[in-house]
Amino acid sequence: MTVLVTGATGTIGSELVRLLSGNGHLVRAFSRSAEKISALSLPGVEAFPGNFAEEDRLKAAHEGVEVLVLITPSAPDAADHARACIYAARLAGVRKVVRLSAIKAETGGPTENTRLHALTEAEIRESGMEHVFLRPNFFMQNLIMVAETIKAKGTFSFANGDGRTGLIDTRDVALCLRHCVESDRWNGAAHELTGPEAISLQEAAERLSALLGKPVRYDPVRPQDAHDFALTSGWGPWLAALLRDYGAAYSSGWGDFVTGHVEKITGQPARRFEDFAEDLLLPVLRT
Ligand SMILES: NC(=O)c1ccc[n+]([C@@H]2O[C@H](COP(=O)([O-])OP(=O)(O)OC[C@H]3O[C@@H](n4cnc5c(N)ncnc54)[C@H](OP(=O)(O)O)[C@@H]3O)[C@@H](O)[C@H]2O)c1
Structure with missing residues (x-):
């Protein structure tokens, strides 16, 4: 199947491209940096550099595509960029959109x-295309x-205070996306994705201290201080x-829930915090 992945060189997109390539799909990888896409260099992956703001480029990217995996970065123009993709997908006759959304996506939600x-999500529903939404909680990879x-x-x-959160490994998010590309079983719904515990x-x-064998301390900052630091930086x-x-929401326990949706969709248990730490964080900390 021909699959267009936007945000293809990002945290989730690059892992998804690898998984789709490994399963024999033709993947069109879309993001701005031609260099970064070419570095993916995997069988069946077509590098398609472009910007969400380039209408003609987006139209060309959607030609012959059956499924669009729509990943946009967190930015003020994310909805405009997504809208441009939805439009191009409809014009090209794309059958289905798999959308990487975010925890508790709601019009009255606590963050922009x-x-x-x-x-x-509402615009994809209204587009008439088949669709599925995946809404991950806070990434362990943060x-x-x-x-x-x-x-x-x-x-x-x-700035998350001491709020418990159903942290998720982005490798599981990418795996869920791959399953939703390959199967229509989860269509028509939004699936909140978490790790196995909050x-x-x-x-x-x-836990990091125990694994590393030396102390690691978490020093929470107040949400307003995080805001001011970001502004001055x-x-x-x-x-x-x-x-x-986000800091205020997570501090209040907004992310304190666990779902079994990773296992339901992929057939595999969600990775634990220790799996993420051992595989990805400790190697960096030990260098
Ligand atoms: N962080 C979290 O805890 C969390 C939790 C839940 C959901 N999410 C959601 O995850 C999504 C982000 O996923 P991610 O972390 O995998 O993204 P990411 O690592 O930030 O990657 C962004 C991708 O978009 C591309 N891009 C940026 N601007 C572009 C443009 N104007 N035109 C075309 N491509 C562009 C980038 O490549 P180039 O720079 O080369 O263009 C890159 O491939 C967001 O929607 C966010 O809300 C995040």
């Missing part, structure tokens, strides 16, 4: 990202962003507000 995802600080200082910070980042730090007001609002 949550609300934009809800908007895109901890890789603070690996260098852990190495240097033995501490890390997020833990706080304090508990994550304790030049990350821009949109991202600053996103950090604040």
